[in-house]
Amino acid sequence: MGAAATLEVRNLRVELTTRDGISPVIDDLSFSLRAGETLALVGESGCGKSMTALAVMGLLPHPVGRIAGGSIFFDGEDLVAASDRRLRDIRGNDISMIFQEPMTSLNPVYTVGEQIAEVLRRHQGLGRRAAWEHAIELLNAVGIPDPAARVDSYPHQMSGGQRQRVMIAIALACKPKILIADEPTTALDVTVQAQIFDLLRNLQRETGTTILLITHDMGAVCELAERMMVMYAGRKVEEGGVDAVIAAPRHPYTKGLIDCVPHMIDNPTAARPPLVEIPGIVPPLRDFGAGRCLFAARCAERVARCAEARPEDVDFGAGHRAACWQAGAA
Amino acid sequence: MTSREEALLTVRDLRVRFPLKAASLFAPKRYLYAVDGVSFSIARGQTLAIVGESGSGKTTTALAVARLIDAYAGSVNLQELDVLGLDREALRAARRRFQFIFQDPYSSLNPRLRAADIVAEPLPPMAADARQRIVDDLFEAVGLRPEQQRLFPHQFSGGQRQRIGIARAMAPQPDLIICDEPVSALDVAVQAQVLNLLRDLQSGRGLTYLFISHDLGVVQHMCDQIAVMYLGKIVEYADRLSLFQNPLHPYTRALLSAVPRVDPTVRGGDRRLLLQGDPPDPANPPRGCRFAARCPVAETRCHQEPPALRTLRNKQQVACHLVTEDAVSPLG
Numbered sequence: 001m002g003a004a005a006t007l008e009v010r011n012l013r014v015e016l017t018t019r020d021g022i023s024p025v026i027d028d029l030s031f032s033l034r035a036g037e038t039l040a041l042v043g044e045s046g047c048g049k050s051m052t053a054l055a056v057m058g059l060l061p062h063p064v065g066r067i068a069g070g071s072i073f074f075d076g077e078d079l080v081a082a083s084d085r086r087l088r089d090i091r092g093n094d095i096s097m098i099f100q101e102p103m104t105s106l107n108p109v110y111t112v113g114e115q116i117a118e119v120l121r122r123h124q125g126l127g128r129r130a131a132w133e134h135a136i137e138l139l140n141a142v143g144i145p146d147p148a149a150r151v152d153s154y155p156h157q158m159s160g161g162q163r164q165r166v167m168i169a170i171a172l173a174c175k176p177k178i179l180i181a182d183e184p185t186t187a188l189d190v191t192v193q194a195q196i197f198d199l200l201r202n203l204q205r206e207t208g209t210t211i212l213l214i215t216h217d218m219g220a221v222c223e224l225a226e227r228m229m230v231m232y233a234g235r236k237v238e239e240g241g242v243d244a245v246i247a248a249p250r251h252p253y254t255k256g257l258i259d260c261v262p263h264m265i266d267n268p269t270a271a272r273p274p275l276v277e278i279p280g281i282v283p284p285l286r287d288f289g290a291g292r293c294l295f296a297a298r299c300a301e302r303v304a305r306c307a308e309a310r311p312e313d314v315d316f317g318a319g320h321r322a323a324c325w326q327a328g329a330a
Numbered sequence: 331m332t333s334r335e336e337a338l339l340t341v342r343d344l345r346v347r348f349p350l351k352a353a354s355l356f357a358p359k360r361y362l363y364a365v366d367g368v369s370f371s372i373a374r375g376q377t378l379a380i381v382g383e384s385g386s387g388k389t390t391t392a393l394a395v396a397r398l399i400d401a402y403a404g405s406v407n408l409q410e411l412d413v414l415g416l417d418r419e420a421l422r423a424a425r426r427r428f429q430f431i432f433q434d435p436y437s438s439l440n441p442r443l444r445a446a447d448i449v450a451e452p453l454p455p456m457a458a459d460a461r462q463r464i465v466d467d468l469f470e471a472v473g474l475r476p477e478q479q480r481l482f483p484h485q486f487s488g489g490q491r492q493r494i495g496i497a498r499a500m501a502p503q504p505d506l507i508i509c510d511e512p513v514s515a516l517d518v519a520v521q522a523q524v525l526n527l528l529r530d531l532q533s534g535r536g537l538t539y540l541f542i543s544h545d546l547g548v549v550q551h552m553c554d555q556i557a558v559m560y561l562g563k564i565v566e567y568a569d570r571l572s573l574f575q576n577p578l579h580p581y582t583r584a585l586l587s588a589v590p591r592v593d594p595t596v597r598g599g600d601r602r603l604l605l606q607g608d609p610p611d612p613a614n615p616p617r618g619c620r621f622a623a624r625c626p627v628a629e630t631r632c633h634q635e636p637p638a639l640r641t642l643r644n645k646q647q648v649a650c651h652l653v654t655e656d657a658v659s660p661l662g
């Protein structure tokens with residue numbers, strides 16, 4: 001196949017400075033995003049999913065966060081070495097992001113039309129009139145009914161699903177090569193969520209946009225992504241094709257993430273065995289970066305070595321990899 | 331669903347409305363009918379789930395059942411007790427019989443109280459050692475360590491806080507526990523721990539749950555019966571297996587078809603019954619079936635007459651003109 005890698009992250013290390021000291025919130029992370037694909041990034045809260053996205057966007061929280069090592073190649077250019085000005089340029093034109101909370105990222109004092117048109121004027125260099133007309137087209141494209149009227153609405157006058165569509169419209173305004181969607185449907189009703197999924201899917205089909213989808217929902221992963229990557233405590237623990245990983249996860253954490261959720265099925269029976277539990281919680285940030293498997297305390301399969309050394313990445317073929325001392329044993 | 335004799339909780343034709351801001355001083359008073367004639371019952375030891383989209387009236391129903399807000403019509407019976415008819419004094423005495431577990435484990439606990447005192451809050455006055463014994467028991471039941479009794483809420487993780495909330499709800503040995511989105515704020519791993527705990531406690535102590543959740547996987551795992559609400563009304567009401575195996579109402583169909591399956595062989599697109607548009611304005615509900623404007627099979631009648639919730643031959647209840655008595659959905 002050999003599609004050009006649009007984004008190539010290599011040995012990325014992001015450090016956060018907190019009261020407890022300096023911790024690698026992203027610890028030696030490597031992955032690539034291929035042109036036109038959807039890659040899902042999953043993991044529990046606090047595992048570093050949003051931080052990964054912010055590092056790519058050059059939007060790490062200032063001054064606590066900084067890139068301490070590695071590279072992020074976008075079409076061959078290393079963004080880690082790029083100037084602020086260049087990053088701003090890329091953010092407007094090549095990579096855009098739908099943030100986790102739509103209400104906080106839309107400006108309440110401007111109409112949605114003004115907010116979309118502003119992006120178009122700034123990044124596409126459109127004139128007032130053209131920007132306004134294109135804003136209406138975009139609202140139409142993301143499925144807002146009666147866009148010519150709704151373009152004058154303020155964010156609070158829209159439903160949660162409509163605001164999320166507006167966010168997508170803004171993210172699409174500059175025709176990005178890469179769209180990073182951070183939990184784009186978490187706060188929405190399932191019926192609305194389904195509409196947004198279809199919207200993203202159609203969009204990708206029409207424009208070939210590459211999508212990095214951040215989610216904690218395996219259902220969303222199966223709906224939208226071809227490949228997936230699982231993060232735990234700042235590290236990649238598994239990656240591979242969605243079908244392969246869901247059918248036969250190699251890392252105990254991935255296995256737990258899939259099994260602990262009661263997935264709705266079409267033909268339930270009377271039997272309802274207890275859910276599989278992953279005991280405990282994600283370790284605190286100050287433990288990130290330790291020279292051992294950070295999942296060991298919660299893992300039923302751990303052996304002595306797990307507490308002594310960081311597991312190496314094992315390749316299971318067809319791009320399926322896992323970082324677990326026991327992954328090859330099964 | 332449950333015959334009246336064995337029902338622990340029976341709700342009949344419950345109605346709650348909120349006054350809307352009047353357009354002018356002389357304009358007639360207008361209301362938002364958030365719960366518009368809801369009836370259901372739950373047998374002891376069972377779980378009834380209420381599902382439906384945001385704003386459909388799930389929380390309002392639960393609050394009205396527990397008399398935390400006022401219903402303007404209908405009845406709520408907890409066994410012999412006529413809940414809506416109680417005077418202030420009697421209501422206070424009855425309060426311990428229904429307890430709440432809320433969605434947000436952060437804001438629902440008093441930050442200034444120690445965990446032991448939070449859990450003991452709903453207990454009636456009693457000797458200190460008796461009280462301590464109950465608290466010890468509850469801490470053990472929800473999987474918290476004895477020494478954690480002295481800690482304050484901010485010293486617990488989200489899942490642990492939810493465990494405190496559950497222990498507090500169980501303290502007065504209530505007849506009914508109302509769980510409003512009890513795991514929505516929790517991470518998936520912790521969610522599994524809390525759901526298992528809720529089911530263990532139910533089978534160990536014969537607890538009865540009114541369970542509200544927007545997550546249909548969670549609901550399928552937890553419930554015995556399920557009521558689907560749309561804009562203040564129940565549109566379908568059935569036992570767990572019937573509802574998931576043979577959903578009849580077009581809205582129920584749409585809802586279930588929208589849930590992403592964790593099975594890469596059944597990707598969304600084809601299977602899905604997509605809903606167009608948004609739900610109608612609850613302050614101006616349509617005259618006929620409230621779902622008609624978004625329903626793929628709506629007929630003229632649907633736009634004119636509101637369908638009543640009927641009991642079909644198989645005991646499933648549904649409010650749709652086009653579902654047959656033999657439980658055949660208009661969607662096939």
Ligand SMILES: Nc1ncnc2c1ncn2[C@@H]1O[C@H](COP(=O)(O)OP(=O)(O)OP(=O)(O)O)[C@@H](O)[C@H]1O
Nearest residue numbers: 016025044045046047048049050051052061064285
């Ligand atoms: N501005 C900040 N200052 C200090 N620590 C932060 C900051 N933002 C995030 N963190 C910490 O960094 C870690 C990773 O956070 P991140 O937001 O990437 O998690 P996530 O995987 O996106 O989680 P979620 O699913 O909750 O969104 C967490 O421990 C978080 O508390």
Ligand SMILES: Nc1ncnc2c1ncn2[C@@H]1O[C@H](COP(=O)(O)OP(=O)(O)OP(=O)(O)O)[C@@H](O)[C@H]1O
Nearest residue numbers: 348362364383384385386387388389390391544612
């Ligand atoms: N105190 C109130 N005053 C006025 N309107 C209210 C009040 N509480 C709820 N409503 C309205 O009543 C309707 C039902 O709200 P309710 O909170 O019961 O919905 P829900 O089904 O629990 O939704 P969600 O899934 O978002 O929690 C909504 O239209 C809501 O805006």
Ligand code: SF4
Nearest residue numbers: 293296299306324325
């Ligand atoms: S490395 Fe060890 S502790 Fe870590 S996931 Fe694998 S078996 Fe479990």
Ligand SMILES: [Mg+2]
Nearest residue numbers: 049050051100
């Ligand atoms: Mg995040």
Ligand SMILES: [Mg+2]
Nearest residue numbers: 388389390510
């Ligand atoms: Mg609610």
